[in-house]
Structures are given as structure tokens and as C-alpha cells.
Amino acid sequence: GAVVSQHPSRVICKSGTSVKIECRSLDFQATTMFWYRQFPKKSLMLMATSNEGSKATYEQGVEKDKFLINHASLTLSTLTVTSAHPEDSSFYICSARDESGHYNEQFFGPGTRLTVL
Amino acid sequence: DQQVKQNSPSLSVQEGRISILNCDYTNSMFDYFLWYKKYPAEGPTFLISISSIKDKNEDGRFTVFLNKSAKHLSLHIVPSQPGDSAVYFCAASDSNTGKLIFGQGTTLQVKP
Numbered sequence: 001g002a003v004v005s006q007h008p009s010r011v012i013c014k015s016g017t018s019v020k021i022e023c024r025s026l027d028f029q030a031t032t033m034f035w036y037r038q039f040p041k042k043s044l045m046l047m048a049t050s051n052e053g054s055k056a057t058y059e060q061g062v063e064k065d066k067f068l069i070n071h072a073s074l075t076l077s078t079l080t081v082t083s084a085h086p087e088d089s090s091f092y093i094c095s096a097r098d099e100s101g102h103y104n105e106q107f108f109g110p111g112t113r114l115t116v117l
Numbered sequence: 118d119q120q121v122k123q124n125s126p127s128l129s130v131q132e133g134r135i136s137i138l139n140c141d142y143t144n145s146m147f148d149y150f151l152w153y154k155k156y157p158a159e160g161p162t163f164l165i166s167i168s169s170i171k172d173k174n175e176d177g178r179f180t181v182f183l184n185k186s187a188k189h190l191s192l193h194i195v196p197s198q199p200g201d202s203a204v205y206f207c208a209a210s211d212s213n214t215g216k217l218i219f220g221q222g223t224t225l226q227v228k229p
Binding site: 004006032034042043044045046049091093095097105106107108109110111113 | 151153158159160161162163166206215216217218219220221222
């Protein structure tokens with residue numbers, strides 16, 4: 001199946017710093033990628049839809065100035081958590097849609113554990 | 118507003134028996150449903166899906182049933198194996214947006 005990678009897998013940072021997380025589709029091109037956040041023992045919450053070559057679409061309640069998304073190529077989307085605070089600590093997961101497959105199928109990356117001290 | 122609900126947070130089953138995981142949804146615009154398996158600190162892994170034009174899809178030990186009138190779907194795993202122990206998420210999507218809306222997840226434990 002399609003492979004999606006994320007980097008880094010784990011990051012610890014100080015409060016007030018910015019952290020960038022990369023999401024790559026390794027063997028397919030993805031016009032659309034998605035960013036999710038998962039709190040402990042909770043569901044995956046869709047944060048935003050990342051569209052190659054255009055602005056991301058954010059879900060209600062997600063601060064677009066806080067979570068900057070860039071989708072500069074068909075295989076790479078980045079999420080930057082700006083001025084991170086402890087409440088931003090979470091598990092962030094990206095997914096990518098394989099355009100050659102079913103429209104609604106998404107392949108997920110392994111996730112990034114962010115801890116803000 | 119929880120559009121996709123998995124009301125059972127956990128399920129324990131004996132190895133070899135059937136595991137049945139349930140999921141309910143409220144949005145009638147959803148036309149595609151998926152089940153994912155997830156281990157802690159990993160991304161979800163796709164298991165099986167079903168289109169709203171079908172009521173059953175089978176893949177090996179996994180079968181998904183869809184009851185559109187009840188807005189209910191279920192995942193059957195038979196026979197269950199200890200390696201099936203994980204968190205299972207159901208997700209729903211509509212073709213207009215392509216977004217996936219996830220349920221809360223059900224933790225399945227298969228005992229040897």
C-alpha cells in the first residue's frame with residue numbers, strides 16, 4: 001500500500017519556540033493531505049486540509065496563525081506549531097490521499113509526538 | 118457534535134471467537150465508511166472500507182456491515198487473534214469534502 005512518512009517522530013521543545021513537522025508521501029503524489037491531532041485516549045481530530053499550491057483549509061476552532069501549513073509540492077506538507085505552549089503537546093498525525101485510488105481513502109503517517117515544556 | 122460514535126470504549130474477546138465492533142453515525146451525507154486499526158504512538162492502518170451503495174464487504178477475517186436505515190455499521194473479525202488487539206476506529210466520509218470524521222475508538226483485547 002501507499003506509504004506516508006512523518007518527521008520527526010518525537011520532539012521536545014521549550015515553551016515559546018516553533019516546531020515544524022514534515023509529512024511526505026513516499027511512493028505516490030498527493031494533491032491533498034490532512035493534519036490530525038489526537039489527545040490521549042481520544043479520537044483523531046481533523047485540524048486542517050492541506051492543498052498543494054493553495055492555502056490550507058482549517059476546521060472550526062483551529063487557529064490558522066498558530067498552526068501554519070505549507071503544501072509546497074505533491075509529496076510534502078509541513079505543519080509548523082508557532083510559539084508552542086504546553087497545551088499544544090499532543091500526537092500529530094498526517095494523512096495523504098492517493099489520487100489513483102478511491103477518493104475517500106487516506107493513508108496515514110506514523111505520527112509525531114510533541115511535548116512542550 | 119459527535120457525528121460518528123463508537124459507544125463501546127473497550128471489548129474483550131477470547132481467541133478464536135468473533136469480535137464485533139459497532140459504529141453509529143448521524144450525517145446522512147456520509148457515503149463511504151472505513152475501519153482503521155491503531156497501536157499507541159503509531160498512525161492508523163487501513164483495514165477495510167464500504168461504500169454506501171453496499172451493505173457488506175468482506176476481506177479475509179474482516180467483514181464490514183452497513184445498515185443505512187439505522188445509520189449503523191459494524192466490523193466483524195473472525196476468528197479473532199491476539200494480534201488483533203489494538204484500538205479500532207471507524208471513520209466516515211462524504212464525497213464532497215473527502216474529509217474523514219472519526220469515532221472515538223474501541224480498544225479490542227483478544228485473550229489467548
